[in-house]
Amino acid sequence: MCGIFASVGFAPERERISIVAHRGPDGEGWETRSSPAGPVALGHRRLAIIDTSEAGRQPFSDPSGRFLLTYNGEIYNYRELREELIALGDSFRTHTDTEVLLAAWRRWGEHALQRLVGMFAFVIWDDKEKQLFAVRDRFGIKPLYWVEGQGGVAFASEIKQLLDLPGGERRMNLPRVHDFLVGGISNHTAETMYAGIRQLRGGEWAVVDAQDSARVRITVRRWHDMRRASVPSMSSDEAAETFRELMEQSIRLHLRADVPVGACLSGGLDSSAIVGLMSRILPEEHQGLHTVSACFTDKSVDEKPYMDAVVSATDATPHFVFPKPEDVIDHANLITWHQDEPFASTSIIAQWCVFAEAQRTGIKVMLDGQGSDEILAGYHFCYPYHLAHLVRQIRLGAFLSTIMARRREQGRAVASQFAQVAFALAPRALSDVMFKVHSERLKHRWLDTDVLNAIGRQPSPLRTAAESLGLPSPTDVASLCDVMTYASNLPMLLQWEDRNSMAHSIEARVPFLDHRIVEFALGLEAEHKLAGAETKKVLRQALADVLPPAVRDRRDKLGFATPESNWLKGPLRPLIEDGVAKTLETCPGLLNGTGVRRMLDDFLKGRDALGSTLWRIVNLGIWADRFRITVA
Template sequence: MCGLFGSLGFTPERERIDIVAHRGPDGSGWQEFRSGAGPVALGHRRLAIIDVSDAGLQPMADRSGRLHLVFNGEIYNYIELREELRAKGHVFVSDSDSEVLLAAYAEWGEDCLQRFLGMFAFIIWDEREQRLFAARDRFGIKPLYMVANRHGLAFGSEIKQLLGLPGLSGSMNLARIRDFLASGITNHTAETLFAGVQQVQPGCSVSVEAARPWTGEVSPRRWYAIPPSSGLELSEAQAAEKFRELFTDAVRMHLRSDVPIGSCLSGGLDSSSIVCVMSELLDRQGQGAKVNTVSACYAEKSVDEKPFMEQVVSQTGASPNYIFPRPEEVFARASDITWHQDEPFGSTSIFAQWCVFEEARRAGIKVMLDGQGADEQLAGYHSAYVYYMSDLIRRGEYATLIRTMAERNRYHGISFRDQVSRYVVPLIPPKMRSFLIRQRQSLVYHDWTNSEVFQALGPARSVIDVASEANGLPAITDIASFCLVLTMSSNLPMLLHWEDRNSMAHSIEARVPFLDHRLVEFNLALGNSHKILHGDTKRVLRSAMKGILPEPVRNRRDKLGFATPEQEWFRGPLKGLIKDGVEATLSRYPGLLDAAGTRALAADMLEGRRNVDFTLWRIVNLGLWGDRFNVSLG
């Protein structure tokens, strides 16, 4: 896990790699070249994980001196690839996966991407062919940002490396700002919240011929897409067996490391599964090693998951580390967290995740496994129920519908009336609705985003629709398409962004075994009944983990993740700071939001007239972001 920088045409500036020294405290490198399109520069900051010797320093050149590499990530199957390449005559002088990547590119060219099992963003300069090549892993686990204009082309691991380049205005991208404020979603298109800065999309690459003068344009190529599938026809037992096999192998591969390794443990189904499988694999190795876990806990029972964490720790004999995020630290650290995140973030749960990685660093853990990706692939979000229930109604399976509603009432405390209102009534012709549900007085609606600035952009569109179209994905019509869009476009890319920045801020490599592409392809191809069945989400994971997870954890139906007690905090110790933060955003960006509507919305939430949701933090954090990066309105 590292930081990289590459440029073509722009004046080389070494400080653009040094600004991300936190991503790689174990070494740095810089090299410049000449081309027909202008100067070429490669920069690297190293976090040594595989082969921690100086043999892994970058930029790294092949034996001929033709190819030069800067690389961020891990190729987990590097051992198998190295043996295959040795059989073809390649000679290796290190045990690093970086050298294997370089040899794989020399042997197979761009086709090497299809052979990699891992997370990666890398740049290769081909001195002989005068070609700059950059690529990003299948799901965008590792970041790769890009600026391309008439002045040149530049890549970076973080947006801050690219700010200030010629041709950038330093202003916000209003269309994506509106998406963020209205829905909390970012990273759902190639655009960022900074005008003129893009990201190389997951599963895409960029190749530029530099022998000729720079044209100012690039054309990214998609090298990976989820294989089409009509759905796997498997029994529950068969699906669980195959899932367990793939998941166990994914965790095994993600344990390859030459430095201490541990895991985040929230007490939920996903992270607990990782810890339990890690423990089994370490036991098989017979070295007596225990899993180091790090967890965030709270005094507020509504979000505290410590009893479930302790169940996992007790069963596995893990070495636990518990931290207790405090509300007074939220604003004390908010500006620094925002700087590391590069863009405003959606809730204080990012602060909780920050604290987990901070504690991991104190504990001397350099690699952390985490459970990102399972919810998106396996319909772990309750919003998936609208598609499940609509399908039951369409097929006339009313007994199953009633059973599902009963189990959701028992497991989640969602009343029948609320379920009918939320999931069933929208599917029924309007004239029939009054016979099923009495109309209740709705909360006052505050049109806080209805400003002249946003009106000038035209009618607002569903962020999910924008995400689907931007990535060439189908509209969401059922659980399968719901999981596909969340995995490849709308939710997961944003969560991976947050995880990458929070972990790298503390010089820790975060690994996500649920995103082994073999497992992802299997999960997305599974029939809907393996994802949601009655009151169960992530059904196949629950079935596969029988006998591996503690039963109270395996049978959990609530979902929290890195939740924080925002409602208690915002109405209590943080109330004044939230009010001040809302006013600061309105003052910094006058006209961006409807001021009266924004103040009324904040007052309703803070005074208890409606539940606190993530909207308040988005408004506050937008102003913090603008201050830290000096972002202009336009």
């Protein structure tokens, strides 16, 4: 895991890579070339994970000197690819996956991408053709931003590396800021919250043609096919067996490293399953299994009993951190700088504390459970789509039994379930009206300003996310999983994870996002994901023997939750009150001050549960202040 930078046409500035030294404390590299369109620069900050010797230093050149690579990520099947390339006549001077990646590109070009199992963002300069290729992995696990301005184009691991380049403005991209404030969503389109700064989406690549002295030309294409794989109908046992085989294969690959490997453990199904499988496989690769967890004294969000059950079952060495309200005060500004954009929840701070503890423990690679909820419909908000699909299929028996199971096991009121299903069944025009009415009720007209009214009426963030990739708006579990995986939830979670882990010079790996697992899971029928009140059925069945019963049979869902509402009303009340005032001052004209203050008063007096919305307002102000972002 590393930090990269590349530019064509712009004057080379080495500080563009130095600013992300936290992503790679093990070395810095910088090389320049020339082209008809102007200077070419490639920079790299190294976090040494595989072949930690100086042989892995980047930017990395092939023996001919034609190709130059700067690369962030891991190619987990590099050993197999290396043997294949050797059989074809290639030779290698290092044991790095970097050299394998460049050799694969040299031999197969863009067709090499389909052979890669891993997470990656890389840039390759072809000195012969005077072209630069920038590539991002299938699901956007590793970041890659870009900006195009007068005279050039640049790519980088973090947005801050692109600021103040031509086109890299310190100005709000108002539609994306609106989506964040209304729905708490970000990273769901090719745009960022900065005007002019974009990202390659997961599964995309860009070609920069520098052969013309008059201009640099960039073309963005998609290399990964998002069409749902065809998975044959199968029994529960068959689905579980296949899922188990894929998971074991993925864990083995994700344990390839020449440094200590540990795991994030939340006590939920996903992280517990990973730790359980690691405990079976790790003795072949490493000595000992270390886990890091965030715990809370507030029992409403504390999952330590489940963590303890996993630790006991796996004989892991646990490390616990107890995030406090003071951590929010102490770290919010720094975390916002690392995240580059405002973040929607204080749960990010809990994750920050986990990676900070992993760094103190000396663990350099951490496996995490991101992705499972998206590919297997693990969120409770997936149920309305599932129930609506049952209604469309006229499967009323299954519909009613699911409604009653959720009332019995999840405490979901029947009336509220019917209301949610009605929303999911509504035609698009009606759902747009319902969304507008719902958002108006919540916001106390706090977004009713000339600045935001000027961008026009915005669709729901979920619809924006789907349309940004040409995906249909969700109507059932299958289409919802597609959107969550490629466009909405997962890209946002991966951004937070990347920044929090890299801030502590730790490589975070996500075994559920082996593309073979994702393709299989997305192609499964809904019955393998949701059964009554049981979520992620195929996972529970496939890994029943490695999950403690207390974890396997859970029906609640928390994730990296914090006691946010209690914190904001209690010890963090001054932060929220001062933060709201600061945001209104820092972002003049963006928000309706009267409406924001009314919302704050309602929250503090217990009349409305708007703590997460208020946090977004406060964090938006922290971001605007830290990065000197203007409204217009």
